[in-house]
Amino acid sequence: MLIHPKVHFKPYTHASGGWGSANSVMKILWREQAFAKAPKALLKQNKPDGFACVSCAWAKPGHPHALEFCENGAKATAWELTSKKTDPAFFSNHTLSDLRQWPDYDLEQQGRLTHPMRYDSATDRYRETTWEEAYRDIGAKLKTMEPDSVVFYASGRASLETSFMYQLFARAYGTNNLPDSSNMCHESTSVGLQESIGVPVGTVTLDDFNHTDCLFFFGQNVGSNAPRMLHQLQDVRKRNVPIITFNPLRERGLERFVNPQSPTEMLTPESTVISTQYHQVAIGGDTAAMIGIAKALLELDDQAQRDGGNAILDNDFIARHTEGFEAFALSVRAHHWQHIERKSGLTRGALEAAATTYARSQRVMMIYGMGLTQHRHGVENVQMVVNLLLMRGNIGKPGAGVCPVRGHSNVQGQRTVGITEDPKKVPAELIEQHFGFKVPQQLGLCTVDACEGILTGQVRGFIGLGGNFLRAIPDTSRMEPAWETLELNVQISTKLNRTHLLPAKNTWLLPCLGRIEIDRQNGKEQTYTTEDSTGCIHGWRGNAEPVGPHLRAETSIVAGLALATLPSGHSIDWQAWCDDYSRIRTAIGTIYPAIFHDMESRMAEPGGFHRPIAAAKREWSTKSGKAQFITPVTLNEDDDITPEVVPRDVLQLMTLRSNDQFNTTIYGYEDRFRGISGTREVVFMHLNDIVRLGFEVGERVLITTAVESEVKRQVGPFEIVAYDIPEGCAAAYYPECNSLVPLWHHAERSKVPAAKSVPVKLSSVGNN
Structure with a gap:
């Protein structure tokens, strides 16, 4: 294992991007021994004739930059194209008990998985197996199990083609247990937007950035989580468009940016100011802040009416296109400024400044991330964003709309083609008509439900299409022991991770091709498709030779498992689909004609093609046919304990990512933007809290965790770092702090784990 450097903290004062980004890319290319493949691949990344980045889901332009990748995208490419290999010899030298002591970083640093492996409990090791044996034995085991006792999880990495096949496999098997990574991040978006405007996705495209005259950011760290968006933000700022940010921590990507592709910027001290207003909202204070903005808008409109000026609200839009405004406005007016200030952690003046800028702007976009969705009332957070937009008619016109920034590269797309636990969200009649099996009617398990099922014994089998499930979920200290009681654990993966080290009674590790690798089927190179955060579908192809001859494409693995498991009688020709992916796309178009008609030709268009978004045309697919103002029931986003009686030693903790990771994948121990190197075991606190609590x-x-004292949820020891964060708040890294998040601490209705606000207490190591 690697020896990690000494912990070091030094505040980062440079802009995001620039030489820091360039140096970071060079370091990972060297560390992954990827100089032979990665530089060539990077030239094709996110290009029409190349492959989709395996990192975030930010939009891919039809006319890309010379280098259409960011620092984290380059890291993801180097990580996948590493020359290192985790082969059968590695597993013969290490028991799983031994490997469980390794840090996550060290596990993935061993390189790409190369052979199908099966766990041998007698030796506590993985041993090499054949694909034929794996398919046969997994299929045989699945045939003995109750379908609803098996979970089919998808991480968001798989293509549209694979995802479509996977959900058909699960449903033909007899279950709707299709949880995915969206359940852990943006399901609050899917629920909230559907209720408010009739679509489960955002309404803006890349072109809207060219027309907007104001941007709002809520709970989204663009510098680490979607850095390519900084190009659009820089262009917007060059037009002097204001960007108003609400985020508990001051993040460098939301403050300043130097474009690494600009020689002028790289060779001068100049940088682009990103946020023109930066409001450090308290953790869990987003609803209160947005209510404050709405209240200020109503007061500005009142003043305009008294003065005989132009209305601030778009009254015509509200009357023609919405419902519920009167009740919403009445509720907003009833909130006192003192209460709003206390809940949001912001002054009335700050919220009025944001509202005034909004009122002066005609085309406004609101962008948000998991800082809004991962709360107990995360759905209401999303709906408050919509409420603000509806007040001034900012949905359904160029340069305006709602923009949720999705995480994993195809997490939105896999939902579009049927990865969902809710059978009402799939065209069951068309599936039954064309494929000859009955779609199960019972509601399946989402991620939180699947975890509860594992704890109770209801879930007996788990198939993972990518991801690192045990590190991504909450309550990991309870989940890991329960995991080993499963009867079946099948993991389709590219690299070794923590989830692979806790075996069920029957465990297989199946290595798949990466997205960047050439996928040859029946002697022909295949193309695949993904959907980005803006609802745009693109066609791609890999351009690097596979790391080894024993890897199989995800489509082939899904087909192999389906053929070994399902009875004959349905009309899916799994093998023909694998030989030619255009046949899968034809099937997708048959089942989802409104979105995917003529898919084969349209996916090759520069920039791909956009799925139809009714709300972007001011068509509202809601029960009433109008957009809905939905009034939040509380300003307290996380109401596990009553705020008025919270002990003074309880802090609200949010989990966050470093700029040296993507989801559960840790690329290194340097969070450059926050000045941390050598460790991830730190907790960020305001200096006043450090002193007053005696640390x-x-x-x-x-x-x-400061709730449910009968269950001890604890991590550490972590080192205290004084940081610019609101008083009463704390922050630490994900997934290291997932153990602190109770499984029941999730968003109402969407069941997204509420990892952005967890009540915690700190104690000295010597006192325990």
């Missing part, structure tokens, strides 16, 4: 900067502490 010192640099002290190592244990962090314990």
Whole structure:
């Protein structure tokens, strides 16, 4: 294992991008020994004749930059094209008990999986197997199990073609247990937007950035999580468009940016100011902040009416296109400014400044991330964003709309083609008509439900199409022991991770091709498709030779499992689909004709093609046929404990990512933008909280969840770092802090884990 450097903290004062980004890319290319493949691949990344980035889902332009990748995208490419290999010899030298002691970073640093493996409990090791044996034995085991006791999880990495096949496999098997990574991040978006405007996705495209005259950011760290968006933000700022940011921490990507592709910027001290207003909202204070903006807008409109000026609200739009405004406005007016200030952690003046800029703008986009969705009332957070947009008619016109920034590269797309636990969200009649099997009618398990099922014994089998499930979910200290009681655990993966090290009674590790690798089927190179955050579908192809001859495409693995498991009688020709992916796309178009008609030709268009978004045309697919103002029931986003009686030693903790990771994948131990290197075991706190609670900067502490005391949820020791964060708040890294998040601490209705606000207490190591 690697020896990690000494912990070091030094505040980062440079802009995002620039030489820091360039140096970081060079480091990972060297570390992954990827100089032979990665530089060539990077020239094709996110290009029409290349492959889709395996990192975030930000939009891919039809006319890309010379280098259409960001720092984290380059890291993801190097990580996939590494020369290192985790082969059968590696597993023969290490028991799983031994490997469980390794850090996550060290596990994935061993390189790409190369052979199908099966767990041998007698030796506590994975041993090499054949694909034929794996398919046969997994299929045989599935045939003995109750379909609703098996979970078919998808991480968001798989293509539209694979995802479509996967959900058909699960449903033909007899279950709707199709949880995915969206359940852990943006399901609050899918629920909230559907209720408010009749679509489960955002309404803006890349072109809207060219027309907007104001941007709002809520709970989204663009510098680490979607850095390519900084190109659009820089262009917007060059037009002097204001960007108003609400985020608890000051993040460098939302402050300043230097474009690494601009020689002028790289060779001068100049940088682009991103946020023109930066409001450090308290953790869990987003609803209160947005209510404050709405209240200020109503007061500005009142003043305009008294003065005989132009209305601030778009009254014609509200009357023609919406319902519920009167009740919403009445509720907003009833909130007192003192209460709003206390809940949001912001002053009335700050919220009025944001509202005034909004009122002066005609085409406004609101962008948000998991800082809004991962709360107990995350659905209401999303709906408050919509409420603000509806007040001034900012949905359904160029340069305006709602823009949720999705995480994993195809997480939105796989939902579009049927990866969902809700059978009402799939065209069951068309599936039954064309494929000859009955779609199960019972509601399946989402991620939280699947976890509860594993704890209770209801879930007996798990198939993972990518991902690192056990590190991504909450309550990991309870989930890991329960995991080993499963009867079946099948993992389709590219690299070794924590989930692979806790075996069920029957466990297989199946290595698949990466997205960047050439996928040859029946002697022909195949293309695949993905959907980005703006609802745009693109066609792609890999351009690097596979890391080894024993890897199989995800489509082939899904087909192999289906053929070994399902009875004959339905009309899916799995093998023909694998030989020619255009046949899968034809089937997708048959089942989802409104979105995917003529898919084969349209996916090759520069920039791909956009799925139809009714709300973007001011068509509202809601029960009433109008957009809905939905009034939040509370300003307290996370109401596990009553705020008025919260002990003074309880802090609200949010989990976050470093700029040296993507989801559960840790690329290194340097969070450059926050000045941390050598560790991830730190907790960020306001200096006043450090002093008043009796701690010192640099002290190592244990962090314990401050609710449900009968269940001990604790991590640490973590080192205290004094940071620019609101008082009463704290932050630490995901997934290290997932153990602190109770499984029941999730968003109402969407069941997204509420990892952005967890009540915690700190204690000195010597006191435990």
